[in-house]
Amino acid sequence: MxxxxxxxxxxxxxxxxxxxxxxxxxxxxxxxxxxxxxxxxxxxxxxxxxxxxxxxxxxxxxxxxxxxxxxxxxxxxxxxxxxxxxxxxDWTHRFNNMQQHSGEHIFSGIVHSRFGYDNVGFHLSDNIVTMDFNGVLTADEVREVETAANEVIVKNLPVEITYPSKEELKTLDYRSKIEIEGQVRIVTIPGVDVCACCAPHVKKTGEIGMLNVQSLSNYKGGVRISILSGFRALEEERKKSQVISSISGTLSANQELLPELVEKLKQSNQDLKYKLAQAKQKLVEQKMKEIPADQENVLLFETDLDTPVMRNAINGLVETHAGICGIFVEKEEGGYNFIIGSKTKDCREIATLLREKTGARGGGSAAMIQGSVSAEEKDLRELLA
Structure with missing residues (x-):
């Protein structure tokens, strides 16, 4: 040992x-x-x-x-x-971990006493603390626990370490995530939590400083809650404040107005996207009208087209052209996204050809295929001719 x-x-x-x-x-x-x-x-x-x-x-x-x-x-x-x-x-790392772990004990102890849920999963990394509880908590309930935890911190209660005998353990009501063999180490925060634990803790709750809930999500029939305490919580709040201040400066708006302004920008962006999609659709339709009606195969190479626009164009082209109809749209990283359709050819055979000759990825039905390919326009035209 x-x-x-x-x-x-x-x-x-x-x-x-x-x-x-x-x-x-x-x-x-x-x-x-x-x-x-x-x-x-x-x-x-x-x-x-x-x-x-x-x-x-x-x-x-x-x-x-x-x-x-x-x-x-x-x-x-x-x-x-x-x-x-x-x-x-490394004392900074050690003390940060002590703040996190003691904060977790307070939070879990309050959840256990108020709601009867157990902490069935715990992870303390260098970045975050996660707790899994075997029962559901609402956002309002989590906020209440967060407030209560900070009230415990302010009270500056002692954090007591004891090593009860087996006989004493039989009568002691304490939290324990697993069955423990040998000597059990008990960490007690009077009136708040009694839990078996092997880790270092602060001497008094006031040393934790603060506790903030970072996230809440449903998890395996219960909830997973992430928290930060002490200096890590302070640093996270600083980062968030800097981000908010930066956005506020960029948008020339007071912080309290940011939610409303962001919602307006989001709606405006959606409206612009819709108008742009309509304009692209009309542009492609105009190009389609200029294609001779007796042209059997049609291959269009375009930039910046959304998938719905591409699909609508192919649906229109296959009605008036008997061969292969395809649209290839340039990707930022090179190559093309494509949709190919035909009413007379089996497009799955075309997918196989592209896969074998160019390493293209994708697939679909006999009537239409979709995918991506890294090849030059000239080579693709020759291959599909």
Whole structure:
């Protein structure tokens, strides 16, 4: 067993330890050394939380894993077995994770006490915290929980860590996501939450600072909620504020008027798209009228046409031309999107020909095919002639 120094003091940053083993590894495209110490401050990836970051003797720790109470550190360079080494954890990363995890306990505890739902899925990455609850919450209910969570934070309640005996656990009402073997570590926020947890936490709820809900979605019969706490929540709010300020400046409008203005711009954009589509339709129809009626095959090469316009054009062309009728529209990245139709030819054979000769993609019915192709206009005309 590795001595877990983070259990003894979640606020400690540096430590000394003895190297028990150091073994080279090669996994897919990554390689390095797996190092086991007799003791460590590095919290491993466990309980849905990402591992600590930092260095050991100046070498970056790229990963930390735990198996059967033995913690393994991944490093790019080896360490001498038997030597005493000095480790330093990334305190900013550690404290951010502590804020997130303690915030999650508050949020989940409130949901459990008010609605009776369990947190059945938890993930704490370097960017977001997600919680899956086995019951449905409305947006209004989530806002209520968010407000209540921030009220708990303001109260600056203690976050207590205890190790109850098996007998004590039998009478203790606590949340636990999985069956736990061995000693159970209980994290208690008085009057708010009691939960089995292995991770470092803040000493008092006031250190969390703030908690913001980022998203709510239905998930497996319940809901998935994403939150951010502390400095990560502050940074996310700054980003959102910068985006809103930028949009406000671009549109020369006060922030409170942005929703209404954006809705108007959206409607205006839809109206313009409709008018443009009508204009393109008329332009193509004019070109179609100029094609000799006795011309059997018709191939049009155009730019910037929508699929409905292309399809309408083909439907019109096959009524007056007996051969192959096709429209090819240039793509930004090169090549063409195409629709080909015919009342006398099997268009599936044309699709096969294009696929074999040009690597075209797509398909359809005997009457009409649709797809994309990377080829020159000259080559396509010769091929379909």
């Amino acid at each position: 590795t001595e877990k120094l983070y259990d003894q003091d979640a606020y400690a940053v540096e430590f000394d330890a003895k190297v028990i083993s150091c073994e080279a590894y090669q996994e897919k495209k990554e390689s390095g050394y797996h190092v086991i110490l007799d003791r460590t401050l590095f919290f491993p990836e466990e309980g849905g939380q990402s591992p600590d970051k930092g260095t050991i003797d100046g070498i970056e720790v790229t990963d930390v894993q735990i198996k059967k109470d033995v913690i393994t550190h991944s490093l790019k360079e080896p360490l001498a077995v038997g030597e005493t080494v000095h480790g330093i954890i």
